[in-house]
Amino acid sequence: MKILVLNCGSSSIKYKLFDMENHSVLAQGGIEKIGLKGSFLKLTLPNGQKVMLEGEILEHRIGIEYILGVLLSDKYGCIRSLEEIDAVGHRVVHGGEKFNKSVLITDEVIEMVKECIDLAPLHNPPNLKGINAIAEFMPKTPQVAVFDTAFHQTMPDYAYMYGLPYSLYEKYGIRRYGFHGTSHRYVSRRACEFLNVPYEEQRIITAHIGNGGSVTAIKNGKSIDTSMGMTPVEGLIMGTRSGDVDPGVITYIMDKEHLSSQGVSRLLNKFSGVLGISGVSSDMREIEAAIEQGNERAKLAMRMYNYRIKKYIGSYTAILGGLDILVFTGGVGENQTSTRSEVCKNMEYLGLELDEELNASVRAKEALISKSTSKVKVLVIPTNEELTIAHDTLEIVGWKIK
Numbered sequence: 001m002k003i004l005v006l007n008c009g010s011s012s013i014k015y016k017l018f019d020m021e022n023h024s025v026l027a028q029g030g031i032e033k034i035g036l037k038g039s040f041l042k043l044t045l046p047n048g049q050k051v052m053l054e055g056e057i058l059e060h061r062i063g064i065e066y067i068l069g070v071l072l073s074d075k076y077g078c079i080r081s082l083e084e085i086d087a088v089g090h091r092v093v094h095g096g097e098k099f100n101k102s103v104l105i106t107d108e109v110i111e112m113v114k115e116c117i118d119l120a121p122l123h124n125p126p127n128l129k130g131i132n133a134i135a136e137f138m139p140k141t142p143q144v145a146v147f148d149t150a151f152h153q154t155m156p157d158y159a160y161m162y163g164l165p166y167s168l169y170e171k172y173g174i175r176r177y178g179f180h181g182t183s184h185r186y187v188s189r190r191a192c193e194f195l196n197v198p199y200e201e202q203r204i205i206t207a208h209i210g211n212g213g214s215v216t217a218i219k220n221g222k223s224i225d226t227s228m229g230m231t232p233v234e235g236l237i238m239g240t241r242s243g244d245v246d247p248g249v250i251t252y253i254m255d256k257e258h259l260s261s262q263g264v265s266r267l268l269n270k271f272s273g274v275l276g277i278s279g280v281s282s283d284m285r286e287i288e289a290a291i292e293q294g295n296e297r298a299k300l301a302m303r304m305y306n307y308r309i310k311k312y313i314g315s316y317t318a319i320l321g322g323l324d325i326l327v328f329t330g331g332v333g334e335n336q337t338s339t340r341s342e343v344c345k346n347m348e349y350l351g352l353e354l355d356e357e358l359n360a361s362v363r364a365k366e367a368l369i370s371k372s373t374s375k376v377k378v379l380v381i382p383t384n385e386e387l388t389i390a391h392d393t394l395e396i397v398g399w400k401i402k
């Protein structure tokens with residue numbers, strides 16, 4: 001039983017081929033710089049070795065064709081025929097209010113995803129291109145859409161509405177949707193399995209902090225609030241995204257800098273956050289290195305970054321009526337011990353006691369990092385969005401698999 005998972009971004013395609021009998025990864029890699037100069041496919045061989053294949057990959061359809069060709073190739077491949085792939089699961093970023101769970105892709109589903117393009121103009125079009133390419137090259141293979149927004153569809157209206165005229169919600173669907181749902185769902189469940197406690201009875205906060213980042217409050221197994229909004233720019237300070245900003249600032253900058261809506265969107269999404277504040281990088285490893293060298297703006301960026309996460313944890317503890325489990329995940333959450341330590345400082349009043357020594361020793365593996373006396377259990381759980389997509393895909397098309 002083989003399932004191909006695809007994550008089609010605006011200029012990239014990530015893929016993983018799973019053998020679901022034993023959950024092994026048969027092939028993985030990604031294409032970067034689609035439509036740009038110097039596009040390439042990078043794949044990781046089963047022995048861990050990385051291979052770069054250059055190629056002129058002008059658009060997503062060609063990218064998918066290239067990936068399928070590599071999977072079939074004698075040199076780097078692992079299948080003999082595309083028919084060996086039983087199903088394809090896609091990460092689809094925005095499902096609007098139409099999807100609260102993963103679904104089998106049909107013409108009707110494609111139409112509904114198209115209707116969500118206005119809400120995610122950067123994300124949904126490449127997702128659709130991936131779906132269409134697979135339909136063309138593998139017309140008989142079932143495809144499943146797994147939405148970033150689906151897990152958050154349980155948020156109550158008073159959490160997802162903005163304080164704007166109600167008619168804007170009715171006309172355009174302007175409300176908070178939240179993202180990274182596949183990750184928040186996976187790590188919260190894994191944390192409960194790890195601790196051997198019932199998922200439906202916990203007050204959990206999950207902090208998915210990678211290049212993009214969001215914090216989610218989960219009560220009795222359901223997302224009740226999350227820090228991203230209608231788009232993935234709200235909430236935390238991220239690698240290149242601003243997170244929460246006074247909306248008055250936006251119109252002020254537009255006037256002063258003569259920026260169009262597109263210009264200000266680029267500013268908020270690509271040139272803000274840790275990169276914009278530090279002037280150094282969006283990568284937290286480079287921020288840590290700059291701090292070592294005494295860079296004051298890098299220090300400020302790091303402080304702001306950690307402070308914002310802590311602030312969300314505080315407010316979500318209030319709406320949950322207390323906290324049982326705090327989970328860190330994502331590239332930063334899994335690896336950057338200093339952020340976990342700063343975020344968890346002076347939280348004893350909540351019953352949260354981080355074991356500093358344990359914390360400092362944990363990178364990219366499942367572990368409990370709170371003291372045994374801590375009422376709040378703090379965990380690191382590496383996320384696995386691809387495996388979750390593969391599982392959803394298997395569940396949905398399972399009956400079709402030979």
Ligand SMILES: Nc1ncnc2c1ncn2[C@@H]1O[C@H](COP(=O)(O)OP(=O)(O)O)[C@@H](O)[C@H]1O
Binds near residue numbers: 209212284332335336
């Ligand atoms: N060892 C590390 N220490 C600190 N930060 C790290 C480390 N490894 C990765 N990161 C951070 O994680 C980010 C990538 O996280 P990831 O969750 O993979 O992002 P995304 O899926 O959003 O592309 C990098 O930009 C970097 O800031």
Ligand SMILES: CC(=O)OP(=O)(O)O
Binds near residue numbers: 179
């Ligand atoms: C939806 C989204 O923001 O994803 P990422 O943070 O992975 O870019």
Ligand SMILES: [Mg+2]
Binds near residue numbers: 210211212
């Ligand atoms: Mg990510």
